[in-house]
Amino acid sequence: MVPITTLHYLVVAAALFVLGVIGVLTRRNVVIVLMSIELILNAVNLNLVAFSRMWGNLHGQLFAIFIVVDAAAEAAAGLGILIAFFRNKETINVDEIDLLKW
Amino acid sequence: MNPALNAAVNAGMAPVATPWFFYVLAGLAVASGVAVITRRNAVHSALALIVTLLSVAGLYLMLYAPFVAGVQIIVYAGGIMVLFLFVIMLVNIDRASKDRQFNRIWPVGLAAACALMALFAFAIVKGKALFPDRGLSLPESSNTQQIASMLYGEAGRMGQYTFAFEIASLLLLVAILGAVIMTKKKI
Numbered sequence: 001m002v003p004i005t006t007l008h009y010l011v012v013a014a015a016l017f018v019l020g021v022i023g024v025l026t027r028r029n030v031v032i033v034l035m036s037i038e039l040i041l042n043a044v045n046l047n048l049v050a051f052s053r054m055w056g057n058l059h060g061q062l063f064a065i066f067i068v069v070d071a072a073a074e075a076a077a078g079l080g081i082l083i084a085f086f087r088n089k090e091t092i093n094v095d096e097i098d099l100l101k102w
Numbered sequence: 103m104n105p106a107l108n109a110a111v112n113a114g115m116a117p118v119a120t121p122w123f124f125y126v127l128a129g130l131a132v133a134s135g136v137a138v139i140t141r142r143n144a145v146h147s148a149l150a151l152i153v154t155l156l157s158v159a160g161l162y163l164m165l166y167a168p169f170v171a172g173v174q175i176i177v178y179a180g181g182i183m184v185l186f187l188f189v190i191m192l193v194n195i196d197r198a199s200k201d202r203q204f205n206r207i208w209p210v211g212l213a214a215a216c217a218l219m220a221l222f223a224f225a226i227v228k229g230k231a232l233f234p235d236r237g238l239s240l241p242e243s244s245n246t247q248q249i250a251s252m253l254y255g256e257a258g259r260m261g262q263y264t265f266a267f268e269i270a271s272l273l274l275l276v277a278i279l280g281a282v283i284m285t286k287k288k289i
Binding site: 003004005006007008009010011012014015016017018019020021022023024025026027028029031032034035036038039042045046049050052053054058059061062064065066068069070071072073074075076077079080081082083084086087090091092093094095 | 121124128131132135136138139141144147148151154155158161162164165166167169170173174177178181182185186189190192193194197198201202203204205206208210211212214215218219222223226230233234245248249252253263266270273274276277278280281282283284285287
């Protein structure tokens, strides 16, 4: 059995990142777009923790914790915008969010 | 000590248990990640995302990062996903699940994502030699203590990340205020 190396974790993180990018670029539902952003942030976190393990120090894990803080702020702000938008336009589809489009 | 386990420990990045745990957790994470972006019903997507988050927390445990795994479970699966589920219940999900699920230019988005995947594959294949197949091992027992002393400092001195930690609290404050103001009926 091949032992698990940093590279294995990088492959998993790359897969999660690409899945998140596909979700952001193709889905219409804003809630699912925000969840795809969470997938992307998780992929980045996994990379950081794997590198932290590879180098034998904790800086990567500290960065991962800060990214979790950032994800919480992003989710709160994004969902707030979503609720404000839903109240005005009665829709949660990305391609109908065109109030600023001239 | 049995020789297989010994070999795994000597290989450095070897997980706590067997490599099978890694493959199961990774497969679970990717499979439920696919479910997140393909489900029609947003609640199903949220549940699949919770499975992804928990499997990633398991991967953190295998990387000897118990504190990050705990934060992942408590903050992500416990806090952020509850927020998502609440918002899903507030907005009209029935209409959205009957609509077209993918936007008009989805082939372009898919092509861009495939290009990104090719780039990642190229980078991983080209840079494979740069990664040592043997990592340093961390003293796992004091992981949380070390993180705390980096965040808060020790013996009265500021830690390396204390300032960034305070800025992060400011960011959270701004996010809370923004969310409250944006969801008010009359601004």
